[in-house]
Amino acid sequence: MSTRLETLCHNLQNxxxxxxxxxxxxxxxxxxxxxxxHYLEVARTLRDHPDxxxxxxxxxxxxxxSAWGDGAWAGRRFAVAxxxxxxxxxWRLRLRVFAPDDGFxxxxxxxxxxxxANWYEREAFDLFGILFEGHPDLRRILTDYGFVGHxxxxxxxxxxHVEMRYDPEQRRVxxxxxxxxxxxxxxxxxxxxxxxxxxxx
Amino acid sequence: MAEIRNYTINFGPQHPAAHGVLxxxxxxxxxxxxxxxxxxxxxxxxxxxxxETKTWLQTVPYLDRLDYVSMMCNEHAYCLAVEKLLGVExxxxxxxxxxxxDEVTRILNHLLNIGTHALDIGAMTMVLYTFREREDLMxxxxxxxxxxxxxxxxxxxxxxxxxxxRMPQYExxxxxxxxxxxxxxxxxxxxxxxxxxxxxxxxxxxxxxYETLLTDNRIxxxxxxxxxxxxxxxxxxxxxxxxxLRGSGVEWDLRxxxxxxxxxxxxxxxxxxxxxxxxxxxxxxIEEMRQANRIVRQCIDWLRQNPGPVITDNNxxxxxxxxxxxxxxxxxxxxxxLFTEGMHVPPGEAYAAIEHPKGEFxxxxxxxxxxxxxxxxxxxxxxxxxxxxxxxxxxHMIADATAIIGTIDLVLGDTDx
Numbered sequence: 001m002s003t004r005l006e007t008l009c010h011n012l013q014n015x016x017x018x019x020x021x022x023x024x025x026x027x028x029x030x031x032x033x034x035x036x037x038h039y040l041e042v043a044r045t046l047r048d049h050p051d052x053x054x055x056x057x058x059x060x061x062x063x064x065x066s067a068w069g070d071g072a073w074a075g076r077r078f079a080v081a082x083x084x085x086x087x088x089x090x091w092r093l094r095l096r097v098f099a100p101d102d103g104f105x106x107x108x109x110x111x112x113x114x115x116x117a118n119w120y121e122r123e124a125f126d127l128f129g130i131l132f133e134g135h136p137d138l139r140r141i142l143t144d145y146g147f148v149g150h151x152x153x154x155x156x157x158x159x160x161h162v163e164m165r166y167d168p169e170q171r172r173v174x175x176x177x178x179x180x181x182x183x184x185x186x187x188x189x190x191x192x193x194x195x196x197x198x199x200x201x
Numbered sequence: 202m203a204e205i206r207n208y209t210i211n212f213g214p215q216h217p218a219a220h221g222v223l224x225x226x227x228x229x230x231x232x233x234x235x236x237x238x239x240x241x242x243x244x245x246x247x248x249x250x251x252x253e254t255k256t257w258l259q260t261v262p263y264l265d266r267l268d269y270v271s272m273m274c275n276e277h278a279y280c281l282a283v284e285k286l287l288g289v290e291x292x293x294x295x296x297x298x299x300x301x302x303d304e305v306t307r308i309l310n311h312l313l314n315i316g317t318h319a320l321d322i323g324a325m326t327m328v329l330y331t332f333r334e335r336e337d338l339m340x341x342x343x344x345x346x347x348x349x350x351x352x353x354x355x356x357x358x359x360x361x362x363x364x365x366x367r368m369p370q371y372e373x374x375x376x377x378x379x380x381x382x383x384x385x386x387x388x389x390x391x392x393x394x395x396x397x398x399x400x401x402x403x404x405x406x407x408x409x410x411y412e413t414l415l416t417d418n419r420i421x422x423x424x425x426x427x428x429x430x431x432x433x434x435x436x437x438x439x440x441x442x443x444x445x446l447r448g449s450g451v452e453w454d455l456r457x458x459x460x461x462x463x464x465x466x467x468x469x470x471x472x473x474x475x476x477x478x479x480x481x482x483x484x485x486x487i488e489e490m491r492q493a494n495r496i497v498r499q500c501i502d503w504l505r506q507n508p509g510p511v512i513t514d515n516n517x518x519x520x521x522x523x524x525x526x527x528x529x530x531x532x533x534x535x536x537x538x539l540f541t542e543g544m545h546v547p548p549g550e551a552y553a554a555i556e557h558p559k560g561e562f563x564x565x566x567x568x569x570x571x572x573x574x575x576x577x578x579x580x581x582x583x584x585x586x587x588x589x590x591x592x593x594x595x596x597h598m599i600a601d602a603t604a605i606i607g608t609i610d611l612v613l614g615d616t617d618x
Contacts, residue, residue, distance in 0.1 A: 027549060056437050092552075190570050
């Protein structure tokens with residue numbers, strides 16, 4: 001581990017103290033996990049504290065862990081992962097928070113802290129159905145007007161639920177249940193740990 | 202007194218200046234924009250969801266279709282993310298090729314941007330000049346990958362094949378006589394590197410031509426100076442990256458600050474704007490093209506002298522050479538497994554970002570150890586830029602909306618994913 005990342009981890013541990021649920025370094029990236037209750041507070045500290053100074057929210061995304069490792073996942077289902085950048089300190093950080101309720105995932109909104117969170121949170125709401133408390137304008141963003149469901153959830157089929165066609169009799173576009181069969185050319189396989197070990201080329 | 206209501210108009214989704222299928226709902230007070238609400242998603246194809254159903258290798262061509270004017274840069278970020286998860290490094294020659302093609306892509310992208318931006322706000326001829334040079338670079342794309350747009354040239358572990366020894370040639374037809382064809386083919390006699398070297402020696406003069414047309418042009422300056430001003434603080438808060446951030450005066454370039462591949466061996470300068478308006482961002486892009494030209498030149502010199510492999514010899518990641526596959530049992534098995542089941546990527550998560558021509562393009566890949574990604578999140582630079590349209594356009598006249606969309610360097614394939 002390079003000294004830069006050590007310094008960052010050290011500062012995070014010092015500043016955030018017991019708000020840290022876990023702090024890991026893997027593949028040269030630091031991942032900080034916090035509880036949903038402290039999420040907004042931690043975000044504000046990350047931006048404003050002189051030892052951290054994460055001025056930019058580069059990315060915010062939802063993740064649905066329900067199908068992880070063919071059902072090996074034991075934790076909460078929905079998470080939000082933010083990628084932060086500090087332009088002044090040249091640091092990167094991944095901030096992850098799990099939504100406490102699987103059936104009705106709600107998290108605090110970061111729009112006030114980083115304005116760029118606005119569309120990212122709309123996207124996470126649209127695709128995963130994660131709600132953000134305090135978001136000024138939580139509308140769908142990528143899917144069609146009047147779309148039903150949250151397509152990036154793992155239980156949403158890749159071909160969707162409805163298809164659209166022009167009906168010459170009604171003389172308008174109509175929606176109907178999908179008629180194509182779902183198919184999978186290459187099955188998804190999780191092998192045992194040592195299989196295909198890249199290191200042994 | 203009668204109630205006066207603001208007037209709302211739809212800009213797009215079928216508007217030539219919307220750069221694709223952008224629907225911009227503009228709320229107007231007379232001719233002044235009060236609120237701009239971009240409706241995106243008309244080009245949403247669910248690339249990230251599709252990636253979950255494909256093997257790691259099969260996803261590469263989908264990346265080309267995101268930002269379809271800077272194809273190879275998209276692939277680059279994805280390959281870096283997968284390589285990071287695998288713990289595999291591409292051979293040095295492959296890294297140089299990637300850096301060279303990235304810079305070629307940067308020139309391609311900025312040429313399109315400057316040409317169409319000028320076209321949008323009234324300078325008809327610009328696009329004719331920039332597309333002249335784009336044509337040469339498209340030929341470079343075609344020579345290395347066989348495709349002019351959707352290259353699928355980068356692979357996890359390197360690039361698909363080495364640079365070709367010959368360039369595609371023009372042929373005589375009813376539009377081009379023998380004399381024209383001879384002139385066009387003059388630079389194409391040698392290898393790809395010869396052609397590119399010739400291009401890099403021609404290109405700075407071409408950039409001067411563009412500058413003659415635009416930089417001191419009174420109309421161009423009237424349309425861009427002081428339009429869409431973003432302060433450095435706001436640029437950071439809004440998640441700006443790339444020329445948009447540098448145009449506002451923040452010196453931040455991943456190629457310098459967090460160098461990937463061989464950028465730490467390259468000599469180049471990072472241009473920074475002062476006022477944060479459309480004009481400064483234009484100047485930044487012009488200078489970036491000159492710098493990209495310099496980098497391409499350095500890569501050519503290195504690539505000429507250092508032959509070598511261009512893809513990793515780790516056969517769990519990259520297929521073995523065809524001759525070996527035909528002769529050896531083990532190679533045959535590797536080939537078979539790679540193209541049926543695909544590679545297995547160790548469980549974990551990685552975020553790899555590159556300095557894409559438009560800003561920071563990042564790929565956040567999560568693997569659970571399967572032959573397919575568990576989740577891929579593509580961080581496209583255009584997304585936060587477009588989100589800031591509202592803030593940039595407020596208080597400007599309706600005609601400035603096109604200037605602002607142009608300066609964002611908007612490509613909807615990239616924003617909508």
